[in-house]
Each structure stands twice: as C-alpha cells, then as structure tokens.
Amino acid sequence: MVGITSYGAYVPLYRLSREAIAKGARGERAICSFDEDSITMAVAAANDCLNGIDRGTVDGLYLATTTSPYKEKLGATTVAMGVDLRQDIITADFAHSLRAGTAALRSAIDAVKAGSAKRVMVAAADCRLGTPGSALEQNFGDGAGALLIGDSDVAVTVEASYSVYSEILDVWRADDDTFVRSWEDRFAATRGYLEVVREAVSGLMKKFGFSPSDFAKVVFYTPNARRGMDLARSLGFDVKTQLQPSLFDVLGNTGTAFPLMLLVAALEEAKAGDRILLASYGNGSDAFVLQVTEQIEKIRGRRGMKEHLASKKVVDDYKQYLIWRGLLPVEPRKETVSFLSAPAAWRERDANIRLHGVKCKACGTVQYPPQRVCTKCHAKDQFEPYRLSDKKASIFTFAMDYITFPLLDQPVVTTTIDFEGGGRMQCYMTDREPEQVRCGLPVEMSFRKLPMKDGIHNYFWKSIPVRT
C-alpha cells in the first residue's frame, strides 16, 4: 500500500491587503518576506511535514517550483540539506509548470511503488510575480506544501491516478520575463483550465469506475475564486458540501504548491474512510483518487494550513511589498564585506544549511558553529553532529540596528539565543515586531535568504518568535 504518510504546509507570516494593490480589491494574499523564497518556504513546509518523523528514513526529496532562485543549479539539494536529510537519496527539481507539484507527487508514488525508495518527500513552493498593479499580482499568493510518500504507516492511500496534457499558451513566463503573462481569461478558462481538468477528472472516474457521489471532498487547483466552483459544478459535484474552499480571500493562488496546500487543508478536516479527489492544472492535469485511513489521526500535530493561516501580520503598504520583491530599487547599503567564497560555503554546508552544531562526546557541551577543540574540556576532535534547526530557544540578549537597511528591514534585529538542551547562537531575527523583542522571548529557527552576493543566493538560519 502506497500513499501519503505525512503532510505539512507553510504560509508566510505576512499578508498583503489586496486593497493596497488596487482600490476596492477584496481580501488579502500571502507574501514572502524579503528574506524568503521558494527554497526557504519549501524547507519550512518539509520541516512541518517531518515533525516527529525520523529524517534518516527519507530516501528522496523532490522540489516542485516555477520560481527556483537558479536557472541552473538544483534547488532540491538545498531543501534536502535544509531539512537535514541523508546524502544518499534521490533529489530532483520539477519545474516549468504549475502542474510540477502533482508531477513530483506522481513520480514519488511511482518510485515507492517500484521499490526504488521507501519514503520520498515532495515539497512544492512558489513565489510568482504579477506585473505591479495587475490582476495577476492580486491573484497570486506565496506558500508551500509538503507530502511524504511511503509504503508504511500510510494515512492517505493513492487508489488511482490519471493524467492528460495540453499544449496551450494560457499562462506562461518566457525565460527572460520577470512577470507571469496570460491570455484573456475567457480563452484560458474555456479552452484551458475547465476543458482540460474536466477531461482528466472525467477520464479518471470513467476509467476506474467512480462517480461524483463517491467523494467526500474534491480538491481542485483553481486559477481564481470562481473557476474552481464552475468546474466542480460542471462535473456534478456539490460546491457547498464537496468542494474544498479555494482560500482565495486569505491566501491567493500559490501556483505549483496550490493543489498540495489545498489537499493539506482538506486532510486537516478529513476522517478515516473519506475518499478525496485531487486535480491540478498546468499544460494538462494530473488527477488522483485518494482515501484516508485511521493513520490520519496519528499525524495531526502539524501547523499545516490552519495554524499558518491563523498566524499573520497584514501589510497595507504596497511600497513595502515592492521593495521586498526587489521591484522598487532602494539605495544599496555600503559594501563592508568583500566577497563570498563558494569553497568556504561548501566546507561549512553542514553548519550553515543543516544547522548542525556539535556535541562534545567527552563533556556533553553543545557548541555552534562546529569546533575542532572543545570550548569546555579542550578534548580534540571528540564531537558528534547535533541538529539545532528543530530546537526551541530563547533570546538571551539582542540589539536593533536602525541604520543599515533603512527601507528593507528596519530595525535589523540581531539576537544571541540559547537553545533548550544546550548550545548558543548569534543570528539575525526576522518576522518580528520591534516591540515584542525582549530578553527571554521564546524563539524558533527559520531557514532564510541572506542578501545576494556575486550571483550567489546565500541561505542561513534566523530566529523568529515562536509562530502561534
């Protein structure tokens, strides 16, 4: 039996009020902070998904996104290291289509079925840009979803799947475009989304002998708040009782991650025995029949969609959003650090990306970053790796700089934090309100992006107030 053994999600803390983009626009959309991207969100969702699960048992990580920070360089490896997975696992990026999330899901299912892996993590994330002020910019949202596929302790079985493809230019972004383009909605909806997903879903039901009443829930990717309902109705589903709400008013269209995130939202409400239909869209459609097992109750301890959506700060300054996305140039800070070395970053990858400290085997002292000689007992090379990314911590002391990044991040909060169970670290703090920062504040670690240098996206961990 192959299926979903765990789920997780990530929605950034910040929401942009759509009213800030266009007068009269309704609701809000999730936006990445200035130090987040699809990689960091994928790490957060995958970490949520791995809560309580032994990371050593994961045999693969597939990253699905249309907004990888690199055109050439794998993103899955950064995510795999960020969540501290083994080195001898399958990694791959699924890209170039909003269907990449379910393409990765299907590949993971096939890999486990074929026996080439026991457990594969699928993480999908997107942070897409619409032209400033456009309907697409209002429509989009940033976020990530993660599903762990395995053949034991299955919480949601995969009963059937069905795919179609469609060669069409309805939504696209050329290799030198910054913003997503689309053809007019009438064409995109009728010849694209509605027609293609209908073909996949009806094809699936026909091939495997299901009818609409067999499903407790249908989870459809939808390009906007309305079309998903149109689709459900045209396929004979009851919108009120069967269709998973699209969360458009509070999240926005999270692209590649959207079908996975909506599925997570559905699973949070699902009970054993529920049959769920999932369908994506993007130059075709992947459709799945899923069934929830008793195991679902054992993986409830996740922040998932509900907790992440409930914990938010609304940004009503559109300028702030544009600066965060790099769409409004701000005066660059004076350079104080001369260069970043790829060999040094590579040597320090366990410390910087896995957030591994060391624990002295002689005296037990946890130290970060890793050392050769113990700070306490001076034993040489007597260390074992010690993961800090999943440890709770509290602020010992802090400072707030008001001069360095005036429009991007003011004040810049730096913290000295002490981890529960040992270890101290100095790092930036993010997703905080200056008023809430105090000695003793409980914090957790969040994988973030540092300012880009020499064409290198430099990732590291920051502290954030515990997200509740």
Next chain:
Amino acid sequence: MKGIKDRVAIVGMGCTQFGELWDKNHRDLVVDACYEAFEDAGIEPKDIQMAWYGSRETGFTGTQLASALKLEYIPVSRVENFCAGGTDTFRNACYAVASGVCDIALAVGVEKCKDHSGGFNLDILEPFDRSMVEWDLPPASQFAQLATRYMYHYGWKYEELKRIFAMIDVKNHHNGTMSPNAQFRREITVEQAMNAPIISHPLGLLDACGVSDGSAAAIVTTPEIAKSMRKDYILVKAIALTNGAGQAILQPEYDFIHFPETVAAARNAYKEAEITNPRQEIDCAEVHDCFAITELITYEDLGFSPRGKGPEDVEAGSFTLTGNLPVNSDGGLKCFGHPLSASGLRMIYEIYHQLQGKAGPRQLKKVDIGLTHNIGGICGFFNCTVAVFGKP
C-alpha cells in the same frame, strides 16, 4: 618569568590631528606622527633599529612604514590586532628592547578609515569562514547586545541607563574640548545625548565614537639609555594582551555584562605592575569608549567600580577630570574617533603627557600611575590590551 616592569622607557611620542583628513594619506600621517616623536626624543630616523607598524585598513607589510620614513633595511613588522592593534604594536617594540636585541625601537599605528565606505572593512572571519553567514552590520550591534543585557540583568529602566550613558558621553565631550588633536571639540548636554537618534537599540548616535583618520607613534629604549636622553622619560610598568577564544558564543554561561578578555588582561597587567588596589593606585586611565556601554562595563572590569556599581560612580562624578580617577582625560575615542590601530598609541600619548605634567589645560593634579585599555572585535572574539605606565 620576568615581567616588563621598569625594563622599557618611552623617550618620545607623536600624534597627529585625528579626524576626516581628506588631504592626507597614511604615509603623510605616519611621517607627521613619527617626526614629532623623533623631535620629542631628540633622535634621527636613522637611530631607529627596529620598527613595528600597526594598521588594519592601510596595512601592507612593514614596507609601508619603511618607505614612508626611508628606514633603510631594518626589520619592520606589520601588526594587526583590530582595535588593540596600536597597543600590541607598542608591546612588540617594548619586548624587543627588553630582550636586548635592540636599543631603540619605534612603534607606529595608523589608519585611513575615512577612505573606506562604512569606516572600515568588516570582513571578520569569526565565527564563520568566508561563507559570510554571520550578521553583517556595523559594530554598534555587538556592543548594544551588552547594553541590552546589562539593562535586563540589573533591572535598569531604559531612560535611566540611557542617562548614565549620556553622562559618560558628556564627560568625554567636555574633556575633548581641551584636546587640540581631537576630531570633536564641543560640549554636549545630557538631553542631546539621550535624544540622539538610535543607531542600534539601546545605543544612540552620541553613545558612539566617531570614525576618523589618524596616527600616533612611540619611541622606546632601555631605562639606562633613556636617562641619558631626558629626565622626564616614562617607564612601562605592564602590558597585557588577551584574545577571546569564542567562549561568549560557545558557552551559554557567558553573561554579556562583562568582557572576560578585559578582566583577564587587567589581572595580568596588575600582577606585572604589582598593583593590588587599582582604584586607589591608578591616577588616570584611557579606556576604550567605542560606545558608552563599553566604558561603563570597563570601569567594572578594570576594578575601578564594583560589579554592577559603575553607574553609581558615574553619578558621583568619580571619572571626571576633578574626580578621584579621571578616565579619558583627552576626550577618548568619543572625541578622537577610532582609527583602529592608532587609538592605543593615541591613549599612551595622553598618559605620557599626563605623567610628564605636559597635558595643558586638562593636566591632572597628581599622576604617578596611568593606564590604557583597548578592546575590539566581536563577542567571544575580543582582543584586549591593558598597559600601565609610571614615572622613573
């Protein structure tokens, strides 16, 4: 183990104007500082047998000094030890004289911070390597973390501790008005200091020293030779240097309300100088006031004030020119700015003149023993010097 006490004498010193010296380069500054020192000592450049050149930003081997002064084929080493670089440069010259390998040695510190955007290069390869993941901010945030914890630890209200900082700022600015070489020579008020814009909470603009260019130099020799050169030479009583080994960030026991590097350097220096009661025995001190919190904590680390009681001494005026232990009689880093490797020698220049009775309008009444202190770097990795000087 023999210490340095009474084995090395200063016979000449020089110090340039400190400030935004747009029209001078580091060679100009070195020539100005050294020629003042040569004249003060009554010697020629050719009399220098060994030299040490302290510079972080403008340093490129000892040849920088050799070429500026035309020192011909003598050993010149470059020293870099961040904010303690100036005193460490001096330490090397003193040790050469004490070891007997040379009779007359020169120590020079210089920086052209104002040629560098942002004051100076912050490539600090601790605790990480060139992956550059540590925070990349001006130094204020390092010291502000101590100010935050000091406030929390002792239960100070923000405004009350800010007022203590302001009193330190006001004292140093007052002293600076009497220093012709200072970058800033104007009085400020407690209100101005308290209301200055915050640079890194809780430190405001006037709780911070300036960024400047400058150079200072010292000529050292044996006490025997010194006697033949001048009556008012000054004796080195102790020089201690300590470097942090990362303890503050590797060990959660570190409390962020003291500098262990200063405590250790002071202990070693007092032992070498045979000082048992620093508050009573030291007559004046130049301490590293890069930020007001640094000066406050240093009072406690050097044993001038009991732990946690520095603010009481500030309120009592103990460290003003008329107090019983004047600190930063020339205005300190606060008024001179901080050209890293020059600052330590600039401090020694002030103590030298106070001991000689030549400090002009800021001359203190009784000065038999003076102290200098530098600390620089980042938490866990500070380097610190404490030096003690006295009359023959």
